[in-house]
Amino acid sequence: MPQASATGKPSARHHDREIISLALPAFGALVAEPLFVMVDSAIVGHLGTPQLAGLGIAAALLLTAVNVFVFLAYATTAAVARRVGAGDLRSAIRQGVDGIWLALLLGAVLLALALPAAPALVVLFGASDTAAPYAVTYLRISALGIPPMLVVLAATGVLRGLQDTRTPLYVAIGGFTANAVLNAGLVYGAGLGIAGSAWGTVIAQCAMAAAYLAVVVRGARRHGASLRPDATGIRACAQAGAPLLIRTLSLRAILMIATAVATRLGDADVAAHQVVLTLWSLLAFALDAIAIAGQAIIGRYLGAEDVAGAKAACRRMVLWGIWSGVVLGLLVALARPLLLPLFTSDPAVHDLLLPALLVVAVVQPVSGVVFVLDGVLMGAGDGPYLAWAMLATLAVFAPIALAVPALGGGLTALWWVMGLMMGVRLLTLGLRTRSGNWLVPGAVRA
Known part of the structure; x- marks a missing residue:
């Protein structure tokens, strides 16, 4: 039970506990994102300087494209949390599902633009002749991970709105671990070079999106929320x-x-x-x-x-x-x-x-x-x-x-x-x- 003050309202200590319980797992999940790039850089760096330069250029382009759509998490969190406060969990999850469908649509558009534009984007970014081929390779493969990355953003917003920041932390830890193992195995074990790093990251991102979707689908079925796309909601x-x-x-x-x-x-x-x-x-x-x-x-x-x-x-x-x-x-x-x-x-x-x-x-x-x-x-x-x-x-x-x-x-x-x-x-x-x-x-x- 929340600890109340003499007026019957939640006490400062209750607010503190609530802030800590949400903020600490959220911090862990936030830190996991840059660790993905750090692991990729550490593994690809041993292939050579041109490969590392190519990774740096492609990663910068991808992160910029994805981070622009961080509103998928922020707006969904606010909308879902309001419905949770009103006691309407069915509508809360339905709101989150609409956000996930929007993420999929945006991801498909970005993917369709990124694949043919990859060489031009790399040149525009000023890549050298030696680094450009590696940057294009990494960018084209990693672009396949854009839709799942946006789904992760939207689904993270759903769970945050449901006052759950622990599940995103667990998924982030699992994704980080899978990314490290897959990168090492595909880059060196399978001999795929920088392409192996890109494929490892895409697979890890897809797995994270699948884990989030499983949680959301389970919640939707529990509360009778529809999973179909709704044009008005999107x-x-x-x-x-x-x-x-x-x-x-x-x-x-x-x-x-x-x-x-x-x-x-x-x-x-x-x-x-x-x-x-x-x-x-x-x-x-x-x-x-x-x-x-x-x-x-x-x-x-x-x-x-x-x-x-x-x-x-x-x-x-x-x-x-x-x-x-x-x-x-x-x-x-x-x-x-x-x-x-x-x-x-x-x-x-x-x-x-x-x-x-x-x-x-x-x-x-x-x-x-x-x-x-x-x-x-x-x-x-x-x-x-x-x-x-x-x-x-x-x-x-x-x-x-x-x-x-x-x-x-x-x-x-x-x-x-x-x-x-x-x-x-x-x-x-x-x-x-x-x-x-x-x-x-x-x-x-x-």
């Missing part, structure tokens, strides 16, 4: 996800602009920027886990028409975001000298990394709150506002970042602009949260 999922797609594209544009600016600063700057961005992304996984808990919890409270509970959960998660950011920031600040040798031995890059990493450390508490509020508003189904807020952030960030080289700024200045970007996000998300306009109760957001 269209509703697409409409709900469109604003989040705009949000994601705007965020991707910010990251691309930052990398383009770093490239203009010089080789040492772009090398250091890549290290900082990698660490920034790793820290984001930890903070995003709390945001995922926020999506599921807020959606459920609003579905149950418990506005007071949603407010209380939001306040508690903001505290979690602040303290998580403080802890992560301190760790980065203290570990800076130890982190440098792990990435490079170049003294010039070291000199650029030290101050830039300090900026990352300082910004972490702000990032913690931003991630939490982002998750809260996603859980509330406030996608249109999130889209406009991110477009406004992009409009502020782009001219300032592009002016850094002209004004004589370096990598540290660029990362202070990244910090400003997080500050703008904090302002826009904070104002929306304080307004209370996101608190729309009901099984379906009107």
Whole structure:
């Protein structure tokens, strides 16, 4: 039974337990994604530099294409959680099934585009003559994994909405293990080279999608939910996800602009920027886990028409975001000298990394709150506002970042602009949260 306060409402300790129970498994599942690429890189790297370069190019293209559609997880989580809160599990699962059908349709379209366009995409990415053939081979085979990857995103959203983040963790662990074993066996045992790595990854992705589908189908049969595609439901999922797609594209544009600016600063700057961005992304996984808990919890409270509970959960998660950011920031600040040798031995890059990493450390508490509020508003189904807020952030960030080289700024200045970007996000998300306009109760957001 939930521990209640003297007023009969869930206590802070209850909210804490709920956040932890959802966030910790979510973090494990999030970390598994980059580990796929790390394993592939480690195995293919022993084949030769051209093969590794080809893998890097193809993987970057695939991850960009798939991550753009992360709204399949976010929008589905919010919609399913609302129906769970309203006590309508049948409709909740039906909503999730519509999201999975949308994922299959999008995956089929992307696959149809990727197969013939693979050579042109690799050339556009600037692949060398020696790396390009390997990149095309890996991209064409791995493109077969796009539909199952999108299904995994949508099905993950279903389970998160059902307040289950443990199953995605177990599936991610199984997928990671299968990917490592298959890659090693097919690349070296079967002698397939980089093609073996691609096939191993595709097989692991298909297995993960099958595991998710088995769970969803079992739940649908238990609660009498239809598994047939429904045009109206699929269209509703697409409409709900469109604003989040705009949000994601705007965020991707910010990251691309930052990398383009770093490239203009010089080789040492772009090398250091890549290290900082990698660490920034790793820290984001930890903070995003709390945001995922926020999506599921807020959606459920609003579905149950418990506005007071949603407010209380939001306040508690903001505290979690602040303290998580403080802890992560301190760790980065203290570990800076130890982190440098792990990435490079170049003294010039070291000199650029030290101050830039300090900026990352300082910004972490702000990032913690931003991630939490982002998750809260996603859980509330406030996608249109999130889209406009991110477009406004992009409009502020782009001219300032592009002016850094002209004004004589370096990598540290660029990362202070990244910090400003997080500050703008904090302002826009904070104002929306304080307004209370996101608190729309009901099984379906009107």
